[in-house]
Amino acid sequence: MALKLLLIDPSEDWLFNTKQELEKELYSVDVVSNGKEAQLALYNNKYFAVVLNVETKNHSGLQVLKFIKTNYTSQRVVMIIEKLAEDPGDEEAITPDRLVKLGATEVLVKPFELSALFTTLEGHQSLGDMVANLPRNKSDSKEEEVDLKDEKFTSVKIDEFYSTQPVLFDVFIKLKSDRYIKILHAGDSFSPERLDKYKTEKKVEMLFFQKKDLSKFIKFNNYLAGKMIENNKVQSLTKVKMIKNVAEKFMEQSFSEGLKPQIIDQGKDICENIFKLVEKQKDLHKVLRSFQEFDTSAYSHAFIVTLFTTSIIKQFEWQSKVTIETSAFACLFHDIGKMKLPAGILNKRPEDMSDDEKIEYFKHPEYGVQMIEGNNMINNSIKQIILQHHENYDGTGFPESKRGSKILTLANIVHLADEFAHIIVDKEMKPLDALKHLLSQREKLIWFNSAIVENLIKVFTDPDKIKKDFILPSNSNIIPSKKAS
Numbered sequence: 273m274a275l276k277l278l279l280i281d282p283s284e285d286w287l288f289n290t291k292q293e294l295e296k297e298l299y300s301v302d303v304v305s306n307g308k309e310a311q312l313a314l315y316n317n318k319y320f321a322v323v324l325n326v327e328t329k330n331h332s333g334l335q336v337l338k339f340i341k342t343n344y345t346s347q348r349v350v351m352i353i354e355k356l357a358e359d360p361g362d363e364e365a366i367t368p369d370r371l372v373k374l375g376a377t378e379v380l381v382k383p384f385e386l387s388a389l390f391t392t393l394e395g396h397q398s399l400g401d402m403v404a405n406l407p408r409n410k411s412d413s414k415e416e417e418v419d420l421k422d423e424k425f426t427s428v429k430i431d432e433f434y435s436t437q438p439v440l441f442d443v444f445i446k447l448k449s450d451r452y453i454k455i456l457h458a459g460d461s462f463s464p465e466r467l468d469k470y471k472t473e474k475k476v477e478m479l480f481f482q483k484k485d486l487s488k489f490i491k492f493n494n495y496l497a498g499k500m501i502e503n504n505k506v507q508s509l510t511k512v513k514m515i516k517n518v519a520e521k522f523m524e525q526s527f528s529e530g531l532k533p534q535i536i537d538q539g540k541d542i543c544e545n546i547f548k549l550v551e552k553q554k555d556l557h558k559v560l561r562s563f564q565e566f567d568t569s570a571y572s573h574a575f576i577v578t579l580f581t582t583s584i585i586k587q588f589e590w591q592s593k594v595t596i597e598t599s600a601f602a603c604l605f606h607d608i609g610k611m612k613l614p615a616g617i618l619n620k621r622p623e624d625m626s627d628d629e630k631i632e633y634f635k636h637p638e639y640g641v642q643m644i645e646g647n648n649m650i651n652n653s654i655k656q657i658i659l660q661h662h663e664n665y666d667g668t669g670f671p672e673s674k675r676g677s678k679i680l681t682l683a684n685i686v687h688l689a690d691e692f693a694h695i696i697v698d699k700e701m702k703p704l705d706a707l708k709h710l711l712s713q714r715e716k717l718i719w720f721n722s723a724i725v726e727n728l729i730k731v732f733t734d735p736d737k738i739k740k741d742f743i744l745p746s747n748s749n750i751i752p753s754k755k756a757s
């Protein structure tokens with residue numbers, strides 16, 4: 273069953289064209305050009321979303337919005353403004369803020385590309401909505417060669433591709449640069465036999481899908497990850513790989529689209545799953561010892577730091593779901609400020625930088641905070657963790673050379689996980705070897721509260737073998753643990 277939309281706009285042309293384009297995206301669309309008809313349509317039908325132009329007449333746009341919010345409180349309404357008011361201070365002016373206060377779910381200001389409307393609508397679809405909106409193709413469509421630029425695609429290992437029956441989006445294999453074969457259309461079913469044929473007969477290793485479908489991929493896989501974590505029969509390794517894929521694709525999406533509210537919501541859902549994994553998977557330490565499938569991308573880096581930060585915090589008595597999820601979220605974005613650095617610095621380690629490059633590099637925590645500032649879904653703890661993730665316990669860090677208890681414990685944990693992640697990737701070491709390497713670097717160990725280092729060690733230990741009366745070392749007093757002195 274397609275998702276139903278109601279478009280309300282005084283322009284018949286706009287209604288006609290937009291309806292046509294939305295139907296290509298598989299929606300079922302009703303159109304009306306005045307407010308009275310809109311109210312009648314709302315009375316007779318149930319809509320996934322209403323797209324309403326403020327300029328609608330004969331019950332005005334504002335009256336229709338009020339009618340909806342009185343009678344159908346949970347109805348999603350995307351309001352359209354023809355033109356922004358010249359004086360937004362004018363009390364009568366219709367501004368996006370005012371419309372949101374009146375109950376609009378989203379506001380778009382003309383002129384906008386129709387793709388902006390599509391993304392807006394898609395962002396509000398739950399997984400169930402997405403599946404409901406798929407066509408049920410009776411038989412699988414034929415393979416079809418297409419010319420599409422490489423930059424439009426993202427990939428996933430065929431072994432790690434999970435899908436609904438039917439698939440939520442088009443799936444491709446790559447022939448060569450800018451040339452792909454569409455092997456599945458959204459709505460086709462992807463039978464295990466067919467998947468196997470691509471793997472064994474055609475030796476396909478990677479499947480491709482378009483970046484515009486990232487949000488569907490992330491929502492679906494995060495949902496699946498949640499289910500997998502609950503399932504005792506699924507191995508730890510499969511769970512870690514699943515969450516890694518979701519987190520990396522999520523980072524890719526946020527780096528390309530910025531931190532929009534819908535993206536932040538998705539990030540929080542992912543952090544919840546990472547928390548669940550660390551909380552429930554009793555043999556996780558075994559996988560963490562030897563897991564090696566990390567690559568050098570910034571997306572992978574963010575995931576490693578998140579996974580180890582979460583695992584370290586879990587060892588502290590004061591840990592809680594909220595602390596872990598807050599820190600996990602900060603971890604995903606701890607280096608987002610690097611996006612503002614000159615390209616040449618991006619992949620360099622500080623020890624290989626010139627003095628000028630270092631000055632720039634030292635600013636990335638502050639840039640990160642600036643980038644998320646003003647987003648009221650991001651709280652102060654998240655900002656402080658990002659700001660302080662390079663402060664050293666001995667006062668030699670940056671940007672503020674904070675020392676000891678002046679540094680937020682959670683930020684110091686992220687800092688350790690960050691250093692640790694660099695050893696794993698730069699030196700291509702298994703985590704357990706990376707730990708030994710880290711412990712041999714006395715000059716670096718003094719950057720961290722030693723209780724945190726102790727707890728990194730415990731991450732790799734069988735939880736049953738950790739002594740209950742584990743005494744924390746003497747400089748642990750910033751940790752609010754009963755056992756710390």
Ligand SMILES: [Fe+2]
Binds near residue numbers: 607
């Ligand atoms: Fe950093």
Ligand SMILES: [Fe+2]
Binds near residue numbers: 573577606607690
């Ligand atoms: Fe980092």
